[in-house]
Amino acid sequence: MARLELKAVRKSYQAVEVIHGIDLSVEDQSFTVFVGPSGCGKSTLLRMIAGLEEVTSGEVHIGGRRCDHLLPSARGMAMVFQSYALYPHMSVYENLRFGLVNQKTPKAEIERRINEAAEILQIGHLLQRKPSQLSGGQSQRVAIGRAIVKEPEAFLFDEPLSNLDAELRVKMRSEIVALHRRLKSTMIYVTHDQVEAMTMADRIVVLRDGVVEQAGAPIELYARPKNRFVAGFLGAPQMNFLAARIEAATPDGLRLTVDEGRGTILAAVAGNAGLVGKPVTIGIRPEHLVHTDDGPLRCRLSARELLGAETILFSQLQSGERITASLRGIHDIAEGAIVGYAAPPGYVHVFGEDGLALPPLRSWREDYGAAKGRASAA
Numbered sequence: 180m181a182r183l184e185l186k187a188v189r190k191s192y193q194a195v196e197v198i199h200g201i202d203l204s205v206e207d208q209s210f211t212v213f214v215g216p217s218g219c220g221k222s223t224l225l226r227m228i229a230g231l232e233e234v235t236s237g238e239v240h241i242g243g244r245r246c247d248h249l250l251p252s253a254r255g256m257a258m259v260f261q262s263y264a265l266y267p268h269m270s271v272y273e274n275l276r277f278g279l280v281n282q283k284t285p286k287a288e289i290e291r292r293i294n295e296a297a298e299i300l301q302i303g304h305l306l307q308r309k310p311s312q313l314s315g316g317q318s319q320r321v322a323i324g325r326a327i328v329k330e331p332e333a334f335l336f337d338e339p340l341s342n343l344d345a346e347l348r349v350k351m352r353s354e355i356v357a358l359h360r361r362l363k364s365t366m367i368y369v370t371h372d373q374v375e376a377m378t379m380a381d382r383i384v385v386l387r388d389g390v391v392e393q394a395g396a397p398i399e400l401y402a403r404p405k406n407r408f409v410a411g412f413l414g415a416p417q418m419n420f421l422a423a424r425i426e427a428a429t430p431d432g433l434r435l436t437v438d439e440g441r442g443t444i445l446a447a448v449a450g451n452a453g454l455v456g457k458p459v460t461i462g463i464r465p466e467h468l469v470h471t472d473d474g475p476l477r478c479r480l481s482a483r484e485l486l487g488a489e490t491i492l493f494s495q496l497q498s499g500e501r502i503t504a505s506l507r508g509i510h511d512i513a514e515g516a517i518v519g520y521a522a523p524p525g526y527v528h529v530f531g532e533d534g535l536a537l538p539p540l541r542s543w544r545e546d547y548g549a550a551k552g553r554a555s556a557a
């Protein structure tokens with residue numbers, strides 16, 4: 180079990196720098212997810228931690244020990260790949276045993292570890308099979324088993340579920356989370372799937388173009404994204420972004436005009452009179468829009484999806500900007516109808532021209548009612 184630390188880590192391939200100086204700590208026993216769009220550098224970062232790629236500059240510390248100069252085998256990490264990387268000519272049992280024999284682990288200890296991993300992953304009945312006789316989900320279990328038997332300082336997962344079908348992916352997701360609870364190991368998990376990140380992580384690191392955009396607890400990033408990129412990347416359907424202008428700074432927040440001056444909306448963010456007149460972007464998540472006939476966002480409904488538990492409404496303001504609303508329950512509104520939306524001030528994000536979020540007036544717990552939560556329900 181170990182804490183990991185990256186200090187000013189950079190990576191270049193020939194003349195091209197792809198990781199631009201990352202400082203990051205991964206707490207002992209945490210489940211940290213690196214997430215970001217394709218090519219942002221997630222795998223490269225993970226591979227530098229594993230030692231499969233050299234750092235161009237900077238330091239990697241594992242459990243307080245500098246190890247960026249060490250071979251992968253000396254770092255005490257176990258990596259699970261998307262491709263499983265099982266040896267095809269060996270049985271499952273031999274695949275599990277292989278790394279341990281190489282490390283000269285005593286025979287009885289090897290048996291104990293394989294039995295334990297087989298029990299955790301429920302693959303005891305597969306031990307004599309060859310990889311070609313396994314399903315995708317079973318192969319991935321064996322790949323994870325091979326990591327478990329190493330009893331590593333940390334587990335590194337590189338998009339391990341990408342090759343599985345949707346249903347199995349959901350199942351394996353919760354199994355890996357359960358595995359983390361049971362083993363209490365440090366785990367780092369790379370994915371481009373923001374739902375995987377939201378559901379699995381206790382800490383998400385959002386990467387873009389080789390830099391960390393934001394790191395924190397999933398709900399913190401969802402409720403208080405630091406910038407427009409993080410706001411748009413996490414959450415489905417995606418946050419709505421609308422051009423707006425600051426009309427007034429009030430003690431309750433900023434009052435903004437939207438839809439080319441046809442509506443006004445209050446955002447519980449801090450700002451002063453000096454901002455009046457400034458162009459900004461407001462962000463409102465589809466699930467935070469409230470359908471109300473006299474709402475300040477008046478649009479024409481262009482399409483809808485009645486899903487039963489929720490209704491997704493696609494509409495357009497007069498300015499042409501699109502708004503997606505996700506409303507609970509069934510809202511059987513005719514396409515072409517005029518609908519109005521409002522949003523509680525605590526759910527309205529405001530981004531400056533530099534893309535950074537203006538500071539909120541309250542913590543997300545206050546705005547989302549999470550502080551009261553269960554206590555009042557009990």
Ligand SMILES: Nc1ncnc2c1ncn2[C@@H]1O[C@H](COP(=O)(O)OP(=O)(O)OP(=O)(O)O)[C@@H](O)[C@H]1O
Binds near residue numbers: 224
């Ligand atoms: N061996 C290499 N040589 C040159 N460039 C590379 C090499 N490996 C990765 N890159 C580049 O480094 C950048 C980061 O790649 P990386 O594979 O880490 O991204 P990623 O976020 O894991 O993407 P994906 O989700 O598509 O796997 C990309 O621009 C990629 O083209």
